Structures are given as structure tokens and as C-alpha cells.
Amino acid sequence: MSARSATPPTAADLLASPPATPTPSARAALLRAVLTQAGLEYYRADAPSLSDAAYDRLYRELEALEADDPSLRTPDSPTQRVGVAVQSALGEHLHLVRMMSLDNAMNDDEVAKWEGSLVRLVGERVRTSGYSVELKIDGAAISLTYADGVLVRGATRGDGTTGEDVTANVRTIRDVPLRLAGTGHPPLMEIRGEVYLRFDDFEQLNAQRTAHGEPPFVNPRNSAAGSLRQLDTRITASRPLRFFGYQAVLPDGTTPARSQWALLEQLRGWGIPVAPLARQCHTLGEIAEWAHDIEFTQRATLGFAIDGGVIKADDVALQLEAGVRNDRTPRWAIARKFAPDIATTVLEKIMVSVGRTGALTPYAVLRPVEVGGATVTYATLHNFEQVKAKDLREGDVVQVVRAGDVIPRVLGPDPSKRDGSQHAWRFPEVCPSCATPVELDAGGILRFCPNIGCPGRQLEGIVHFASRKAMDIEGLSYERIQQLLHAGLIATAADLYDLSDDQLAALDRFAETSARNLVQAIAASKAQPLSRLLFALGIRHVGETAARLLARQFGTMPALRAATVADINAIHGIGEAIAQSVVDFFASDTGAALVDALAAHGVCMDEPNAVVAEGPFTGKTIVLTGTLPTLSRGEATALIERLGGKVTSSVSKKTDLVVAGADAGSKLEKATQLGVAVIDEAELLARAGAAA
Numbered sequence: 104m105s106a107r108s109a110t111p112p113t114a115a116d117l118l119a120s121p122p123a124t125p126t127p128s129a130r131a132a133l134l135r136a137v138l139t140q141a142g143l144e145y146y147r148a149d150a151p152s153l154s155d156a157a158y159d160r161l162y163r164e165l166e167a168l169e170a171d172d173p174s175l176r177t178p179d180s181p182t183q184r185v186g187v188a189v190q191s192a193l194g195e196h197l198h199l200v201r202m203m204s205l206d207n208a209m210n211d212d213e214v215a216k217w218e219g220s221l222v223r224l225v226g227e228r229v230r231t232s233g234y235s236v237e238l239k240i241d242g243a244a245i246s247l248t249y250a251d252g253v254l255v256r257g258a259t260r261g262d263g264t265t266g267e268d269v270t271a272n273v274r275t276i277r278d279v280p281l282r283l284a285g286t287g288h289p290p291l292m293e294i295r296g297e298v299y300l301r302f303d304d305f306e307q308l309n310a311q312r313t314a315h316g317e318p319p320f321v322n323p324r325n326s327a328a329g330s331l332r333q334l335d336t337r338i339t340a341s342r343p344l345r346f347f348g349y350q351a352v353l354p355d356g357t358t359p360a361r362s363q364w365a366l367l368e369q370l371r372g373w374g375i376p377v378a379p380l381a382r383q384c385h386t387l388g389e390i391a392e393w394a395h396d397i398e399f400t401q402r403a404t405l406g407f408a409i410d411g412g413v414i415k416a417d418d419v420a421l422q423l424e425a426g427v428r429n430d431r432t433p434r435w436a437i438a439r440k441f442a443p444d445i446a447t448t449v450l451e452k453i454m455v456s457v458g459r460t461g462a463l464t465p466y467a468v469l470r471p472v473e474v475g476g477a478t479v480t481y482a483t484l485h486n487f488e489q490v491k492a493k494d495l496r497e498g499d500v501v502q503v504v505r506a507g508d509v510i511p512r513v514l515g516p517d518p519s520k521r522d523g524s525q526h527a528w529r530f531p532e533v534c535p536s537c538a539t540p541v542e543l544d545a546g547g548i549l550r551f552c553p554n555i556g557c558p559g560r561q562l563e564g565i566v567h568f569a570s571r572k573a574m575d576i577e578g579l580s581y582e583r584i585q586q587l588l589h590a591g592l593i594a595t596a597a598d599l600y601d602l603s604d605d606q607l608a609a610l611d612r613f614a615e616t617s618a619r620n621l622v623q624a625i626a627a628s629k630a631q632p633l634s635r636l637l638f639a640l641g642i643r644h645v646g647e648t649a650a651r652l653l654a655r656q657f658g659t660m661p662a663l664r665a666a667t668v669a670d671i672n673a674i675h676g677i678g679e680a681i682a683q684s685v686v687d688f689f690a691s692d693t694g695a696a697l698v699d700a701l702a703a704h705g706v707c708m709d710e711p712n713a714v715v716a717e718g719p720f721t722g723k724t725i726v727l728t729g730t731l732p733t734l735s736r737g738e739a740t741a742l743i744e745r746l747g748g749k750v751t752s753s754v755s756k757k758t759d760l761v762v763a764g765a766d767a768g769s770k771l772e773k774a775t776q777l778g779v780a781v782i783d784e785a786e787l788l789a790r791a792g793a794a795a
């Protein structure tokens with residue numbers, strides 16, 4: 104039954120095996136199968152086996168066949184997905200079996216209470232057979248009726264008994280199979296699930312709407328529900344709706360599997376998408392662990408909204424035994440609610456922050472709101488293009504989400520809540536910190552303050568200077584730097600080296616010991632190599648890797664400072680943008696003054712691992728093996744690299760030299776076999792010493 108056990112044929116495979124008798128009906132059936140498979144490959148996988156052109160050609164061929172003989176236009180034909188007819192109103196659909204609603208458990212204790220009552224009802228057996236726990240998708244519930252495996256009806260939940268007939272719209276959802284995969288389908292069955300939108304699709308959809316002057320949607324759930332109920336199915340077809348199934352019911356109220364877990368497997372086998380991260384649990388501890396993992400870890404990267412988990416007694420026989428309360432709430436299942444990950448609040452203000460490289464980033468100041476279990480006041484807005492695309496305005500009622508990132512983001516505004524006082528936001532023309540005119544980067548999207556001396560850059564700049572991968576000054580936290588700037592004790596990173604114990608101890612929240620420790624940590628950072636200092640300076644485009652390359656190649660700060668754009672650009676791995684940025688930095692008053700001040704304070708301006716222009720090992724490939732008497736593996740490697748050599752891990756014909764220590768094994772044997780020269784540590788040091 105499982106569709107996952109064997110690799111299904113691709114659309115190209117299907118096309119390559121035409122029917123023996125090429126009647127129009129057989130050809131149409133082949134085209135339906137090929138196009139359906141191609142659609143799945145396009146939508147669910149990244150490797151379509153047919154080109155777009157081939158798809159279009161086959162699609163038009165099928166359309167022509169169906170136009171010639173309308174009896175060939177079956178309900179599962181891919182031509183029925185596009186949606187053409189405009190309906191005057193939605194019909195009604197009486198659900199085969201009532202669509203239930205679940206009781207809610209707000210926490211682990213309420214789950215335990217529910218589980219206890221279920222055990223009293225059906226006994227300990229429910230624990231032995233276990234529970235199926237699944238994500239609760241925050242979308243629009245639908246019911247799909249399949250007759251002998253063919254989709255014949257799609258309906259909204261409605262009041263649970265009667266829903267709206269949205270068949271034509273459901274057909275346009277590419278996740279919904281028009282014909283179920285596999286064989287042996289029940290004559291009549293309803294598959295229930297949830298129609299939803301992914302956050303990225305939702306944001307893209309809203310950007311398109313804004314670009315066309317249409318109001319954006321409020322949140323993914325509303326837009327999924329609204330899209331399903333469109334009278335013009337072409338509109339539904341244009342929306343990136345998706346579907347997850349979780350239940351199947353037969354007319355007698357039973358389900359076509361012995362357990363919920365087996366049902367999920369069965370649904371997958373039929374080609375119905377099933378939500379990820381479902382698990383089988385046997386104890387309350389396992390259920391709680393699952394719920395916490397989803398709520399606090401997995402949820403952030405799912406890419407779509409969930410509002411909790413659903414816990415179901417796995418054994419269908421026990422489900423029937425436990426029964427339903429008031430004809431609407433099953434006793435064998437419960438919704439474990441999570442704190443909402445989407446919340447509504449007011450976008451009070453759009454502000455712009457200055458990064459250490461001068462990048463200007465808009466961010467939202469929100470009326471404080473609880474999202475995903477935390478109070479949120481700020482949200483990132485990424486860049487001006489996003490603010491424009493989402494049409495965010497100060498004073499808007501907005502939806503905020505904590506998903507895909509630790510930093511919350513604003514999904515979009517609710518334009519219906521506007522009272523006319525909200526106006527389109529304009530990016531400031533000058534830097535909010537130093538009033539220098541804002542510049543656009545080459546890509547035309549990112550804005551930045553070109554003033555290297557911008558005070559707005561100082562805080563972020565000093566935070567970066569002290570950070571672990573830069574000068575690594577322990578105890579110099581963000582708050583401490585803010586405090587020092589505020590007290591007027593520092594203005595640049597170089598001023599850190601003037602700080603005294605007494606100055607710090609006079610500040611709030613500084614004990615004498617911590618003041619002394621911080622001054623010591625700052626002094627210790629003077630010994631950091633040039634590579635770290637270059638990274639710490641926060642030169643635009645100079646990351647850790649570029650800083651290391653520059654330091655190794657030039658060896659000293661004065662050498663780098665004297666270099667031209669062409670000199671720097673000549674280094675492998677350093678592009679022109681970096682080279683120009685380095686030269687600009689040293690040419691600027693602020694950059695030059697900062698470096699001079701650091702040098703005056705005795706900060707190290709050399710790279711111990713710098714490459715010697717011409718060394719005894721230049722162009723040589725060297726292998727280290729065994730334990731050397733005094734040098735560590737790292738020290739020996741650094742020594743060889745500094746003198747122009749390259750250290751590799753295995754011996755080959757290309758190896759020039761092997762340095763062997765105690766307990767040298769197979770590498771030494773190999774070197775002897777290949778006739779590669781072998782030396783010991785003393786010889787290595789002698790050759791290195793001769794060069795120094």
C-alpha cells in the first residue's frame with residue numbers, strides 16, 4: 104500500500120511507454136497520467152522530468168482531445184485544475200459524517216486530566232496501543248469526497264454538518280490528488296484536512312497584491328479560507344494554497360485503517376500530503392516532550408502556522424469504544440494548544456537602525472504583544488523594499504509572527520483597520536544618527552550611511568570590536584559598552600585602552616573586581632594578531648576570512664596601509680570591492696585616526712603567521728607524521744606555512760618532504776617507498792632558522 108516503498112515512475116517514464124492501441128481515449132488517459140505526475144514533480148520535488156515546453160505541448164494536446172470528445176474530460180483531468188467557470192453562489196454539501204470539533208488542553212496538566220479520564224473509560228489498553236500526536240495546522244478545514252478514488256467533492260467545514268461546496272476551487276490546489284494513487288479505494292470516503300499557505304508564499308502573495316493596488320491579506324489562515332470560497336476559481340487557482348490530510352471517514356463512521364498511525368501511512372500511500380513531525384507516544388512524558396520540542400524548537404522553522412498539536416488514541420477500536428460527547432466532540436482526541444505564534448498589534452513607528460558597517464535597516468516599534476510565549480516590542484522589517492511590498496504604515500494594525508527566525512517579523516497590515524491617518528512610509532533621506540545623505544548600494548536595495556565616523560555606527564562598531572571572533576574582550580558586553588559611551592568615557596574602540604580601574608569602579612553596577620578584570624581583559628587584547636584586529640575594525644566587506652588573508656599576505660598594518668587597490672586585489676580570494684573598501688578605510692580621517700590611536704596604545708600590528716615572500720619551503724608540499732619532540736602539529740603547520748610551504752595530510756608522489764616524529768606509521772613507510780625525503784624536527788627548525 105505504501106507509495107514510499109518503491110520509486111514511482113516519473114512523468115518522462117510514463118510518456119515513454121505509450122499504450123499498445125493509440126485510441127484517443129487511451130492517449131487521453133496517458134496524457135492525464137503524465138501531466139498529473141509532472142505536476143507533482145514540479146510542485147513537491149525540485150527535479151521535474153519534463154520541460155515546461157513539453158508540459159505545455161502535452162497539456163494543449165489533452166485539451167484538444169477533450170474538446171473533440173467531451174466524454175474524455177474526466178473529473179481527474181489536469182485541465183480541470185485551472186478553474187474557468189465563475190459560479191453565481193456556492194452550493195451546500197452535507198458531510199458524510201459530522202466534522203467534529205476538539206476539546207482544548209492548554210498545558211501538560213490538562214492533557215494528563217484528559218488522558219486520565221480516557222483510561223477510566225477504556226482502560227490501560229489505550230496506553231499500551233499508544234497515541235498518535237500530530238501538528239495542528241492553522242488553516243481552513245476541508246473535507247474531500249472521493250468516489251472509487253476520484254475526487255468528486257470538496258467542502259468547507261461549515262457548521263460541521265453542512266459545509267459549502269467548493270469543489271471547483273479545491274481542484275485547483277495542486278497538493279490535492281484528483282485521483283488517489285494506488286488501488287483498492289473505498290467506494291465512498293471523505294478525507295479531511297487543512298488548506299494552508301506557507302509564510303513565504305503568503306508574503307509573496309501580499310507583495311503581488313500590493314503591487315497591483317489590492318489590499319494585502321491579514322494572515323495566512325484568512326487568506327486560505329477566503330481563497331477557498333472564491334466564486335471565480337481562476338482566482339483560487341492563482342493562490343499558492345497547500346493541503347495536509349489527517350483523517351478519512353467512511354459512510355458508516357469508521358475509518359479505513361486499524362489505527363491513526365496506519366491511516367497516516369495509508370493517506371501517504373494514496374498521495375495525500377501528511378504534515379511532518381507526527382510521532383507515536385505511549386506516555387504522558389513522551390507527549391509533553393513532543394509538545395515542548397514542537398512549540399519551542401521546531402515551530403520556528405516549519406514555514407507555516409500551527410496552533411498546537413493533536414493527540415489521538417491510536418487504536419481505532421478504542422476510539423469507537425470511547426465515543427463522542429454531545430455528538431460533536433470525540434473523547435479520544437484532544438487539541439494541545441500552544442501560545443499563538445501570530446499576534447495582532449499596532450505598528451507604532453518605523454525606525455531605522457545603523458549597523459557597524461553603516462547599513463541602515465528599518466525596524467518596527469510595536470505596541471507590546473505576546474507572540475509564541477514572549478513579549479515582543481520590536482520586529483525586523485529587513486529593508487525598504489519589504490516595507491513597500493507589504494505596504495506597512497505607521498499606525499497600522501499588523502500581524503506579527505515568530506517563525507523561521509528568533510527575531511519576530513511583521514507579516515503585514517490589516518488595511519480594513521485604517522482610519523485615514525496612516526500614510527505610506529518614506530525612507531529617511533539622511534542618516535538618522537549623523538544626517539549624512541543616505542546612499543544606495545550597487546544592488547539598489549540596501550541603504551547605508553557612508554560616513555565612517557557616524558556616531559550611530561560607534562556602538563555597534565565597538566560591540567563588534569570586542570566580540571569573540573574579533574578582539575575577544577571578555578566581560579565587555581553590549582550593555583557595558585552602552586554604559587561607557589553614555590558616561591562619555593569612550594567614543595571609539597581605541598579609547599577602551601585608556602580606561603582605568605577607578606573610572607570603571609565609579610560607574611553603576613561595577614564592583615571593584617569586575618572593573619579590574621575588565622581593564623585587564625582589555626589590556627590582554629592588545630596582543631591579538633593583526634588578522635583579528637583587521638576583522639575587529641569593521642571595515643566594510645572585510646569578514647573573518649578576508650581579514651586572515653590580508654594579515655597573512657601583508658604581515659603588518661603599515662604594509663597593508665601602504666598597499667594600493669591593485670596590490671590588495673592581487674591576493675587570491677580578495678575581490679575589488681574589498682580592496683577598494685580597505686583603501687577607503689585607511690584614506691578616511693576616522694579610519695586613519697583609529698588605527699593610529701590603537702598603535703599608540705601598543706595594540707599589536709603584526710601577524711605572527713604572515714607569509715614570508717620567499718621562504719625555504721616556498722612551493723613545497725610537506726606532510727607531518729608522528730609526534731614531534733617540541734612542536735605541536737599546529738605550531739609546525741604554522742611554521743611551514745609562514746615560510747611558504749603547504750601542509751597536506753597524505754603522502755603522494757607530489758609530496759616534497761615528510762617531517763617525521765616518534766611513532767610515525769604508514770605515512771613514513773609510504774614516503775620511503777616513493778623515495779620522498781624525510782627529515783626530523785631538528786632539521787625542520789634548522790632550515791627555518793636559516794631563513795630567519
Ligand SMILES: [Zn+2]
Nearest residue numbers: 534537552557
Ligand atoms: Zn550616519
